[in-house]
Amino acid sequence: MSQTLEHLSVSTIGHHIGGTSITDSERFGPVYNPATGEQTGQVALASAQTVREATTTAAAAQRGWRRLGLAKRSQILFTVRQLIDERRAELGAIITAEHGKVLSDADGEIVRGLESVDFCTGLMHHLKGEYAEQVATGVDVHQTRQPLGVVACITPFNFPAMVPLWMITTAIAAGNAVILKPSERNPSAANWIASIFEEAGLPAGILNVVHGDKEAVDEILANPGITGVSFVGSTPIAKYVYSTAAANGKRVQALGGAKNHMVVMPDADLDAAADAAISGAYGSAGERCMAVSVVVAVGSIADELVAKISERIPGLKVGDGTHPDSEMGPLITAAARDRVAGFIASAQEEGAEVLVDGRNQHFDSNGYFIGVSLVDHVKPGMRVYDEEIFGPVLAVVRVDDYAQAVELINSNRFANGTAVFTRDGKTAREYEFDIEVGMVGINVPIPVPIGAFSFGGWKDSLFGDTHMYGPESFNFYTRRKVVTSRWPDPSESQIELGFPTH
Ligand code: NAD
Numbered sequence: 001m002s003q004t005l006e007h008l009s010v011s012t013i014g015h016h017i018g019g020t021s022i023t024d025s026e027r028f029g030p031v032y033n034p035a036t037g038e039q040t041g042q043v044a045l046a047s048a049q050t051v052r053e054a055t056t057t058a059a060a061a062q063r064g065w066r067r068l069g070l071a072k073r074s075q076i077l078f079t080v081r082q083l084i085d086e087r088r089a090e091l092g093a094i095i096t097a098e099h100g101k102v103l104s105d106a107d108g109e110i111v112r113g114l115e116s117v118d119f120c121t122g123l124m125h126h127l128k129g130e131y132a133e134q135v136a137t138g139v140d141v142h143q144t145r146q147p148l149g150v151v152a153c154i155t156p157f158n159f160p161a162m163v164p165l166w167m168i169t170t171a172i173a174a175g176n177a178v179i180l181k182p183s184e185r186n187p188s189a190a191n192w193i194a195s196i197f198e199e200a201g202l203p204a205g206i207l208n209v210v211h212g213d214k215e216a217v218d219e220i221l222a223n224p225g226i227t228g229v230s231f232v233g234s235t236p237i238a239k240y241v242y243s244t245a246a247a248n249g250k251r252v253q254a255l256g257g258a259k260n261h262m263v264v265m266p267d268a269d270l271d272a273a274a275d276a277a278i279s280g281a282y283g284s285a286g287e288r289c290m291a292v293s294v295v296v297a298v299g300s301i302a303d304e305l306v307a308k309i310s311e312r313i314p315g316l317k318v319g320d321g322t323h324p325d326s327e328m329g330p331l332i333t334a335a336a337r338d339r340v341a342g343f344i345a346s347a348q349e350e351g352a353e354v355l356v357d358g359r360n361q362h363f364d365s366n367g368y369f370i371g372v373s374l375v376d377h378v379k380p381g382m383r384v385y386d387e388e389i390f391g392p393v394l395a396v397v398r399v400d401d402y403a404q405a406v407e408l409i410n411s412n413r414f415a416n417g418t419a420v421f422t423r424d425g426k427t428a429r430e431y432e433f434d435i436e437v438g439m440v441g442i443n444v445p446i447p448v449p450i451g452a453f454s455f456g457g458w459k460d461s462l463f464g465d466t467h468m469y470g471p472e473s474f475n476f477y478t479r480r481k482v483v484t485s486r487w488p489d490p491s492e493s494q495i496e497l498g499f500p501t502h
Helices: 048-065 070-086 088-099 103-121 162-173 188-199 214-222 235-247 270-286 299-315 334-349 402-410 425-434 470-476
Strands: 011-013 015-017 020-022 027-033 038-045 130-136 139-147 150-154 177-181 207-209 228-232 251-255 260-264 292-298 353-356 373-376 393-399 417-421 439-442 478-486
Touching: 015 048, 015 188, 027 088, 038 088, 048 150, 048 177, 048 207, 048 214, 070 088, 070 103, 070 162, 070 188, 088 103, 088 188, 103 162, 150 162, 150 214, 162 177, 162 188, 162 228, 162 470, 177 214, 188 207, 214 235, 228 235, 235 251, 260 270, 260 402, 270 292, 270 299, 270 393, 270 417, 292 299, 292 402, 299 353, 299 373, 299 393, 334 353, 334 373, 334 393, 393 402, 402 425, 417 425, 425 439, 470 478
Parallel strands: 011 038, 150 177, 150 228, 177 207, 228 251, 260 292, 260 417, 292 393, 373 393, 417 439
Antiparallel strands: 015 020, 015 207, 027 038, 130 139, 139 478, 353 373
């Protein structure tokens, strides 16, 4: 949906390359306030040539950056942390204006993003190598970690600050230069973050923001100057990015979509489980890759649990994210809202029971609002179960026992997050052992790991092998080099054509 919008008095959101804002572009895309439906900006959409120029700029800057002392790099990240924390409200307002999520939720994503910055301030520790003395007589071996060079970070709309911070902070801490290609639907947070990094002392050219769509991404995937690609987004695009970048010889991690199941065992506290289901399903209008989209009710508690979830729904306040009493905002686009409505219609047609129909809630606004929905008696094979909805729709699947719950979840192609609600330690421990999902919550509905661990799903929720942020991220953004050294006395030198052994 690109167009030139010069006739409209909206602000132009340009690229940020080499420390400079660049608004020239042959193509622009519209940016909306989802709470009002008004166009608030136009974002430059990069051509392949713009990506090439940014890559050249980044490569030149990276040569100096990797030589800078680690203590100085660390100091810059401490300052980044302080500046973002001091101006959280400013960034939160930008997120809400272009994404729609409520201000408290926008603040939450900033706080979680700052965990990555916290972790990276200890970069000197994370970049330490290894050393083995005397592996053979007079021979020592050590391993160092060196940056990849220029890496690209391609991010989704639903966390316009947190996901970029997950990626760029580690990439930069490890000595790389970055091309950040944020979602074109809410591009402003990325520019704000780039300015903060430079205000904190990051040299120009280390963090470049290139806005765009498929044209920009395709150049990133092909450009030989970019050696690593981190991606977060939907599964079809994650697969495409993974296979194309890997075929072009790049290191790539591509995180995809999700369908997260929350199992409620018969011994669980049903009030706590109902609260958790509501929070996990409808927070951020369900536009979270760790949202609870399916409650799996085990055994005889299903009716009581569904009743408890239903009775909580009328109390939820859906409205403009800038209003202090709103708990859930609009969806990102009109198309996303209509797609969610389509899932409710299909659920009815396919025999599920729509207990609460979000399409019935009226909003006095042109924003992309839809109420929350609760759908019971959902089964695999129905669209509402098989596909990622990415909206405020909670499906309930009823199963007889624990084994059926595990079988259901392990048969799903997505495997990002899951949770079990129980008061029995043995069941919790078995669930952790049995379940084939990357991130597990025990009485925790949205188990996003703290910044000192790493984030990632399994199966169709992640292509590649390294998870994001935390320790695994330092593995992703560095190449290990192993050095074997010997300092012999010249008098011991001799010719030896055999393969070296100990
Ligand atoms: P998306 O896949 O549409 O877009 C992600 C990025 O890819 C954007 O930067 C976009 O510009 C680019 N892109 C879109 N279409 C492309 C194409 N045809 N070719 C090349 N690049 C393309 O995802 P989205 O709608 O922005 O985000 C929502 C999705 O992200 C959901 O599926 C959600 O589950 C997923 N997500 C996953 C995680 C995770 O950690 N696994 C986290 C957040 C979001």
